[in-house]
Amino acid sequence: xxxxxxxxxxxxxxxxxxxxxxxxxxxxxxxxxxxxxxxxxxxxxxxxxxxxxxxxxxxxxxxxxxxxxxxxxxxxxxxxxxxxxxxxxxxxxxxxxxxxxxxxxxxxxxxxxxxxxxxxxxxxxxxxxxxxxxxxxxxxxxxxxxxxxxxxxxxxxxxxxxxxxxxxxxxxxxxxxxxxxxxxxxxxxxxxxxxxxxxxxxxxxxxxxxxxxxxxxxxxxxxxxxxxxxxxxxxxxxxxxxxxxxxxxxxxxxxxxxxxxxxxxxxxxxxxxxxxxxxxxxxxxxxxxxxxxxxxxxxxxxxxxxxxxxxxxxxxxxxxxxxxxxxxxxxxxxxxxxxxxxxxxxxxxxxxxxxxxx
Amino acid sequence: xxxxxxxxxxxxxxxxxxxxxxxxxxxxxxxxxxxxxxxxxxxxxxxxxxxxxxxxxxxxxxxxxxxxxxxxxxxxxxxxxxxxxxxxxxxxxxxxxxxxxxxxxxxxxxxxxxxxxxxxxxxxxxxxxxxxxxxxxxxxxxxxxxxxxxxxxxxxxxxxxxxxxxxxxxxxxxxxxxxxxxxxxxxxxxxxxxxxxxxxxxxxxxxxxxxxxxxxxxxxxxxxxxxxxxxxxxxxxxxxxxxxxxxxxxxxxxxxxxxxxxxxxxxxxxxxxxxxxxxxxxxxxxxxxxxxxxxxxxxxxxxxxxxxxxxxxxxxxxxxxxxxxxxxxxxxxxxxxxxxxxxxxxxxxxxxxxxxxxxxxxxxxxxxxxxxxxxxxxxxxxxxxxxxxxxxxxxxxxxxxxxxxxxxxxxxxxxxxxxxxxxxxxxxxxxxxxxxxxxxxxxxxxxxxxxxxxxxxxxxxxxxxxxxxxxxxxxxxxxxxxxxxxxxxxxxxxxxxxxxxxxxxxxxxxxxxxxxxxxxxxxxxxxxxxxxxxxxxxxxxxxxxxxxxxxxxxxxxxxxxxxxxxxx
Ligand SMILES: Nc1ncnc2c1ncn2[C@@H]1O[C@H](COP(=O)(O)OP(=O)(O)OP(=O)(O)O)[C@@H](O)[C@H]1O
Ligand SMILES: [Mg+2]
Numbered sequence: 001x002x003x004x005x006x007x008x009x010x011x012x013x014x015x016x017x018x019x020x021x022x023x024x025x026x027x028x029x030x031x032x033x034x035x036x037x038x039x040x041x042x043x044x045x046x047x048x049x050x051x052x053x054x055x056x057x058x059x060x061x062x063x064x065x066x067x068x069x070x071x072x073x074x075x076x077x078x079x080x081x082x083x084x085x086x087x088x089x090x091x092x093x094x095x096x097x098x099x100x101x102x103x104x105x106x107x108x109x110x111x112x113x114x115x116x117x118x119x120x121x122x123x124x125x126x127x128x129x130x131x132x133x134x135x136x137x138x139x140x141x142x143x144x145x146x147x148x149x150x151x152x153x154x155x156x157x158x159x160x161x162x163x164x165x166x167x168x169x170x171x172x173x174x175x176x177x178x179x180x181x182x183x184x185x186x187x188x189x190x191x192x193x194x195x196x197x198x199x200x201x202x203x204x205x206x207x208x209x210x211x212x213x214x215x216x217x218x219x220x221x222x223x224x225x226x227x228x229x230x231x232x233x234x235x236x237x238x239x240x241x242x243x244x245x246x247x248x249x250x251x252x253x254x255x256x257x258x259x260x261x262x263x264x265x266x267x268x269x270x271x272x273x274x275x276x277x278x279x280x281x282x283x284x285x286x287x288x289x290x291x292x293x294x295x296x297x298x299x300x301x302x303x304x305x306x307x308x309x310x311x312x313x314x315x316x317x318x319x320x321x322x323x324x325x326x327x328x329x330x331x332x333x334x335x336x337x338x339x340x341x342x343x344x345x346x347x348x349x350x351x352x353x354x355x356x357x358x
Numbered sequence: 359x360x361x362x363x364x365x366x367x368x369x370x371x372x373x374x375x376x377x378x379x380x381x382x383x384x385x386x387x388x389x390x391x392x393x394x395x396x397x398x399x400x401x402x403x404x405x406x407x408x409x410x411x412x413x414x415x416x417x418x419x420x421x422x423x424x425x426x427x428x429x430x431x432x433x434x435x436x437x438x439x440x441x442x443x444x445x446x447x448x449x450x451x452x453x454x455x456x457x458x459x460x461x462x463x464x465x466x467x468x469x470x471x472x473x474x475x476x477x478x479x480x481x482x483x484x485x486x487x488x489x490x491x492x493x494x495x496x497x498x499x500x501x502x503x504x505x506x507x508x509x510x511x512x513x514x515x516x517x518x519x520x521x522x523x524x525x526x527x528x529x530x531x532x533x534x535x536x537x538x539x540x541x542x543x544x545x546x547x548x549x550x551x552x553x554x555x556x557x558x559x560x561x562x563x564x565x566x567x568x569x570x571x572x573x574x575x576x577x578x579x580x581x582x583x584x585x586x587x588x589x590x591x592x593x594x595x596x597x598x599x600x601x602x603x604x605x606x607x608x609x610x611x612x613x614x615x616x617x618x619x620x621x622x623x624x625x626x627x628x629x630x631x632x633x634x635x636x637x638x639x640x641x642x643x644x645x646x647x648x649x650x651x652x653x654x655x656x657x658x659x660x661x662x663x664x665x666x667x668x669x670x671x672x673x674x675x676x677x678x679x680x681x682x683x684x685x686x687x688x689x690x691x692x693x694x695x696x697x698x699x700x701x702x703x704x705x706x707x708x709x710x711x712x713x714x715x716x717x718x719x720x721x722x723x724x725x726x727x728x729x730x731x732x733x734x735x736x737x738x739x740x741x742x743x744x745x746x747x748x749x750x751x752x753x754x755x756x757x758x759x760x761x762x763x764x765x766x767x768x769x770x771x772x773x774x775x776x777x778x779x780x781x782x783x784x785x786x787x788x789x790x791x792x793x794x795x796x797x798x799x800x801x802x803x804x805x806x807x808x809x810x811x812x813x814x815x816x817x818x819x820x821x822x823x824x825x826x827x828x829x830x831x832x833x834x835x836x837x838x839x840x841x842x843x844x845x846x847x848x849x850x851x852x853x854x855x856x857x858x859x860x861x862x863x864x865x866x867x868x869x870x871x872x873x874x875x876x877x878x879x880x881x882x883x884x885x886x887x888x889x890x891x892x893x894x895x896x897x898x899x900x901x902x903x904x905x906x907x908x909x910x911x912x913x914x915x916x917x918x919x920x921x922x923x924x925x926x
Contacts, residue, residue, distance in 0.1 A: 052822055076825040083826040089819035093841045102837070103827035147823075154827060 002063030002157040003028045004049065004190055009058035011044055018044045020214045022058070026207075031184050031191045033201035036211035037237070042194040045211075046160050049192065050083050051076035063157060082151030082189075084161040088143045090135040096122070096146050097131040103154035121153040124186060125179065141172045148183060158190040165200065173200070180204060198238055202226070210234050226281070228271065232344045235279040240308075242318045246278045246341055259341055262313050264293050268339040275341035282308070284338050285320040291333025297326045376737055376831070380749060383734060387799045388756055390771035391763065394621075397614040397774050413615040422597040423619065429510045429582065429593060430575040436515025437571040441522025442564060444665070448523075449530040450556065451652050453662050460523075461911065462669045467520040468903050470860035471580030472881050473896040474513055477676035479504055479584070480683045480893060487682040488675075490692045505589040510582050514575045516672050521574060522567035529563025530556070551652065569631035573624045577764020579863040583881060594620045595766040595863065602770075602867055607777060607787065610770070617770040621763055677900060684894035689887070702894035713895055715872070716879040719790065723865075723875065724858035727797040728851040731805040736847065739809040740839060744818070757806065760799040765863030772796040772868065788870040796864045801857055805850040812846035813839065845913065852910050856903060 009022040019041045026032050034042045047053045049060060051067065051074060059069030062081070067074040090099050100121055104114040122128050125145040135143060144164055151159055161180075165173045181204065184191055195201050201208045202222040209219040210233075218225060218234045229235035235243045246268070247260040256267040261278050268278055287309075295311040295318065302308075302325075309326055311318045313334060326332065413419055444463055448456050466474060480486055483502035489495040503509065533556065579595040586596055598613045654661055683689075685698045706713045742750045760768050772795060776786035786792040816839065824834045840847075862877030869878045876899055883892035 050822070050826055052825070075830075076822070077828050077830045079826075080828070081826060083823065085819045085823060087817060087819055089817060089823040091820060091824075091838060091842075102824070102829070106828045106833060150823075150827065 002190060003061075004158055004192070005061040006045075007059050007061070009045075009048065009060060010056050011041075011048060011053065012056045017214055019048070022216055024209060024216060024219055026190060026192065028063075028190055029188045031193065031204060031206045033193045033195055033205035033208045034211060035195060035198055035201040035208050035238070038196060040211045041214045042196075042211060043162055046083075046162050046192065046194055049158070050081050050160055051079050080154070080157045082154070082156035082159040084144070084147045084151055084159070084164045086163045086166050088135075088147045090143055090146055090150075092135055094135075095131065096127060096133050096135065096138070099135065099146055100149045100153050103150065107154065117153055121149040124152065124183070125149040140168050141176060144168065144176065145179065148179070152183065152187055152189070155187075156189060158192065159187075161191065161193045163194055163196070165195075165197075177204060202238070208238075210237060212237075228269075228340050228342075229279055230271075230342055232277055232346075235277070235340075235342070239281065240319050241279060241281040241284075242316065243277050243279055244316050244318075246275055248274060257341060259339075261336060261339065262293060262316060264336065266336045266339055268341040270341035272341075272343045275343045277344050278339040278341045280318055280336060280339055282319045282321045284336055285311075285318060286335045286337065287320060287322055288333045288335060291335045293334045293336070295332050295334045297328055297330045297332060299328065300326050376741055377745070377747075377749070379734065379737060380741070380753060383738060383802075384753055386795060387753075387760055387802050390768065390775040390796075390799060391759055393775045394614055394618065394767065394771035397611060409611045409615050413612050414619070418592070418597065419616065419619070422592045422594045422616075423623070425507070425582075425586075425591060426576060426593040426595075426620070426623070429507060429514060429586075430572055430578075432507075432511035433514025433518065433575040434568055434572040436511060437517075437519045437522050437575070438564065438568050440515065440519035440668075441567060441571070442526055444519070445523045445526035445530060446552065446556070447661060447665065449527045450552070451654050451658075451661070453654065453658060453665070455662070459665060459669065461907070462673055463523060464520050465673055465904065465907070466517050468856055468860070468907060469900055470862055470877055470880075471513070471517055471578055472584050472862050472877060472884075473580075473680075473860075473899060474517055474676070475504075475581050475584035476880065476884055476889075476892055476896050477680035478509075478513060480679035480889075481676050485690055485889075486679060487686055487693050488679040491682065491694075502588075504585050506585070507591060509585045510591070510593075513581045513585065514578060517578070517581065518571040518574050521570045522564070525567030525570060526560060526563045529560050529566075533559050565631050565634055569628050572627045573764070576620060576624050576627070577766060577863065579766060579866060580877070580881070583862075583866070584884065595764065598766050598770065599866060607773070610774060610777070614770055614774060617764075617767040621767045624764055624767075677897075680893050680900075681897055683890060684897045686890060689889045702890045703898065706891050706895045707898060710891070712874060713879055713883075713891070716874045716876050719873060720859050720876040723790070723794055723797060724855045726794055727801055727858045728805070728854040730794075730798060731802060731854055732847055732851050735802075735805045735809050735850070736840060736843065737835065739806055739813050739843075740835060742810060743813045744821075758803050761801065761803045765800065765861075766867065768796060768800055769864045769867035772799070772864075787868075788873070790873040793865050793868045793873060793875070796868060797858050797861070800864060801854045804854050804857060805847075808846040808850040808853075809843050812843045816842055849910055849913070852906055856906050860899070860903065 004026040006022045006024045009019060010017065011019040022045060034045060036042055044053065048055055048068065054073055055068050057070070060067050062079065065074075066072050067079055091102070094102065097118060100118045101114055104117060109117070118131075119128070122131055125148055127142065127145055127149060130138065130142060130146075135146065138146065147164070164180075165176050168176065177200070180193075183189075193201070193205060202225070205222065207219060207221050208225055210217045210225065212233050218230045220228075225234060226239045229238060232243050235241070244261055249258050249260055249265065251258045253267060257270045257273070257275065258265055259268050259275065259278065260266075261268075261280075266278075268275070293313065295313040298310040298312050298317070300307050300309050300322075303321075307322045307325055309320045309322050309332075311320055311332070311334065318334070320334070444459070447453055448460060453459075479502060481488060482504055483489075484496050484498050484500050486495055504513070577595060579599065582591070582593040582596050583599065585591075586593060587600070592600065594616060598616050601609050601616075602613055682693050684702055685700070686693045687697055687699050687701065691697065707717070708714070742754055772792055773787055776792050776795060778785055786795070820838055820842070821834050824838045829837060860877060861875065862881065865875040865878050866881065869875060874882070876895070880892050880896055880899075883889075883895065
């Protein structure tokens with residue numbers, strides 16, 4: 001176990017930047033997910049950490065030692081970082097036992113101890129019965145567990161996982177989530193988990209780094225990402241709901257700013273005095289028949305226990321939950337409360353001038 | 359918290375050292391060819407075109423060039439006729455037993471040319487054992503009909519038909535089945551489909567195959583040596599041989615020019631075919647899913663019988679004749695059940711010191727070449743695939759050259775290079791090492807390409823996974839890359855072994871007393887009238903080759919596509 005630190009890390013391929021100025025600290029034993037759309041640089045960050053690529057600039061520290069920096073580079077085989085590939089990368093010519101034992105063979109662990117540790121790793125991943133099988137005789141989920149066992153058997157200082165569940169079906173993914181959580185609890189390993197499935201990231205990780213176009217947009221606990229996104233990208237990418245532009249009034253109440261959103265004055269939590277947008281989660285909307293802000297129902301889908309409504313309010317689309325079915329085209333009243341306001345780096349702040357003069 | 363282990367430095371340094379192997383490889387593989395080019399312009403004695411002009415204006419050069427063009431050209435036409443007939447029938451129709459047919463058609467390619475020549479000579483002519491058995495032999499004193507340009511053309515044509523066959527069949531596989539199906543749907547007969555759709559589409563591969571057959575026939579030494587020299591009909595390779603054997607190394611500058619002449623003609627042939635190809639560029643994309651199988655209907659059985667009859671005549675009959683000759687007590691005697699004897703076999707395999715030495719030399723050279731190439735090719739193929747650089751790409755492009763150039767050219771190049779080892783007084787000429795070095799240069803691609811193919815198919819994550827669990831480069835190559843590339847490496851090694859064990863052209867120019875190879879001894883035995891022993895020795899080699907081919911064939915489905923030459 002070791003802490004992992006990226007400072008000003010950048011990577012370009014043939015002059016095209018894939019990662020720009022990544023700064024992040026991952027504590028020892030922390031489970032961190034890297035979340036972002038395809039091509040945003042998640043795999044690149046993982047490969048830099050593992051040592052398969054060299055950074056263009058910046059450095060990576062592992063447990064206080066620089067493993068990649070301007071003047072030093074520790075090759076992957078000396079980093080003691082385990083990695084689980086999307087394609088599993090099991091060695092087809094070795095049995096399950098042979099695959100898991102290889103890291104110990106490389107370390108010249110004595111035979112008796114080696115066998116004991118391999119057995120333990122296989123037991124932990126529920127593979128005790130499969131030691132003699134060849135990888136080609138296993139199902140996808142079993143192969144992924146072999147890859148995991150191969151990684152945990154040598155007590156790596158950190159474990160990297162690149163979309164480990166992308167090749168598995170939905171039901172299997174849920175059960176593998178359990179395996180990963182158990183794995184993390186048992187080993188207390190520092191884990192970096194790449195995924196583009198946000199529910200996976202929010203469910204598994206202690207903290208999630210949301211990436212876009214080679215940059216980390218926000219790095220925070222799942223609930224923080226959901227309740228307090230820092231920009232429009234994160235607000236839109238993580239969780240359900242809508243992002244709507246807001247005008248500041250310059251007034252505040254109970255430590256909350258008063259903003260003009262969709263023509264209504266609403267109270268909003270905010271980290272800045274000059275926000276540009278608000279994130280409106282479905283929980284932030286109460287439907288009633290008499291509220292002054294009117295919305296038209298565009299669609300209504302049943303989620304089990306409640307309905308998810310898509311609403312049109314003055315040209316903006318909001319998402320709300322309702323206990324009752326609504327008919328399409330129906331007009332409902334909307335009340336907003338407990339919004340989160342932030343300032344998007346690309347947006348200008350608009351001051352509601354009319355109100356300021358009033 | 360564990361501290362990071364102190365950097366062992368081993369893997370890094372190996373990663374840095376590995377590219378250094380490129381240098382000796384480039385020197386051994388390409389150095390001789392470069393040296394030969396320099397020799398042509400009088401390297402060493404200052405720049406001069408004197409050798410060029412004297413050799414090129416000599417009448418014997420012109421005659422030999424003309425003979426080379428006639429025999430290679432005629433042989434190529436014959437190869438195209440045979441190879442194309444087989445390729446179209448095997449690739450497009452529903453004939454049965456394709457696998458066995460292809461295997462048999464490939465055997466002539468693997469049998470050394472001088473054995474082919476020997477076998478055919480046992481089938482025709484006044485002393486043919488097999489003809490005598492049936493009382494069909496022409497009267498004594500009548501000429502051996504194969505000792506003629508026509509005989510050379512016939513044997514060259516048969517020997518290289520498989521090259522045309524393989525290239526063409528690979529091309530036919532690229533023709534989308536739906537194209538042919540579309541033609542059939544519109545009501546065209548099988549023959550019309552062939553002439554109007556398949557033939558034009560497959561023309562590029564036919565031309566490419568023809569060019570390969572031409573270049574190989576041009577460099578062939580065994581057949582014109584066995585059939586042409588007795589008839590006083592010299593081609594360029596045999597002219598070089600006769601001059602070098604007759605006069606020794608003093609004629610080197612002169613034969614260098616001759617070998618450059620062969621090289622030039624060969625390259626011109628290839629360039630011409632490339633030009634023709636570029637004029638008719640059909641881009642064919644994608645493999646056809648289901649193989650074509652045009653229905654031959656009632657013609658199927660006659661066609662099958664015809665093909666097998668042909669195989670019988672070009673393969674079985676000559677080999678039977680060879681076997682018959684190897685069993686007679688003395689040359690010229692008629693073989694009967696009572697006088698058949700294995701004396702010649704015993705003599706050749708167990709008694710004669712020269713043949714035993716030749717067996718030992720050839721096996722040693724073939725094993726040595728295969729082993730050395732195996733050891734070099736694995737890291738080299740890995741470098742080319744995983745650490746590709748302008749240097750490796752250059753080497754990749756040039757490494758075919760020593761194999762593609764006629765063997766005589768390479769031999770002369772090797773003599774020039776190793777006659778005086780640079781910076782020393784040592785010479786390798788006359789030792790077995792010069793043959794080994796020549797083999798290494800010549801058969802490099804035979805080993806490299808299969809290994810390269812299988813490393814290219816390996817998921818790089820396999821190696822990355824091994825690196826992440828702590829295996830340094832040397833261990834990764836040994837534990838992961840080697841076992842996974844092993845089947846192809848084995849196939850490559852067997853192919854090198856097969857080709858090297860049979861080799862005559864290179865060793866014919868490089869041997870000296872004590873370093874004879876099998877190819878040389880067969881030629882010398884026949885040359886000195888010991889036809890029975892030559893036949894026994896040749897027959898034993900044929901058996902060895904067929905067994906080795908069978909071993910490769912048996913493991914066929916474990917190799918990546920394209921590794922086994924007779925299964926493209
Ligand atoms: N070896 C490479 N050579 C050139 N460009 C590369 C290389 N590897 C990645 N890139 C580029 O870097 C960018 C980031 O790629 P990366 O693989 O890190 O994306 P990702 O976030 O993992 O995407 P995905 O979710 O699709 O796997 C992409 O634009 C990609 O084209
Ligand atoms: Mg990726």
